[in-house]
């Protein structure tokens with residue numbers, strides 16, 4: 001179900017089962033050149049790579065940047081033949097210094113859009129100014145509820161009956177900005193943070209691909225898994 005007008009990036013809301021088609025008769029365009037930021041497992045990064053390989057997304061991943069030497073995302077990049085670069089935040093004196101290095105590497109790889117696919121660093125104006133309105137984030141709650149860290153635990157503690165996930169354009173304030181897609185996930189009586197996060201991640205993988213498909217303007221009935 002899509003609410004409101006599809007010409008705007010800030011008004012699409014999807015339930016747990018997203019629409020089969022988000023745009024009709026859009027013209028084919030050049031593949032989106034993506035730069036991915038990931039800190040951990042990289043499952044959201046992998047669904048993007050997979051969707052590109054399956055021609056569900058009119059995009060290409062130019063490069064993965066990760067900040068944690070242990071990040072499993074790097075092995076996933078290797079599997080897909082995607083170049084990856086480790087930029088350890090511990091080697092930087094400030095958040096701005098890390099973001100400046102990210103910008104430099106993304107520009108060298110001809111990146112147009114930045115996707116924060118589980119990026120556990122607070123971004124600065126340095127990154128946002130280099131890619132205006134083209135930095136995308138995914139967050140495991142129905143924003144604006146439960147921004148910041150431990151949002152799954154926050155939802156459990158608050159006793160909400162429905163939580164979910166959000167893909168949005170990033171602004172300076174943590175986990176804020178125009179919403180591209182959301183999916184709702186009901187809480188179950190015996191949920192722990194782990195079980196709930198696992199169900200949220202299933203939906204994250206759908207809206208991550210769906211939101212990039214919206215940006216990529218790709219006319220296909222496969223653009224949302």
Ligand code: GRF
Nearest residue numbers: 041042043044118138139140
């Ligand atoms: C996701 O839940 C995302 O919403 C949050 O970090 C997690 C990353 O998961 N920002 P993965 O590394 O993509 O598996």
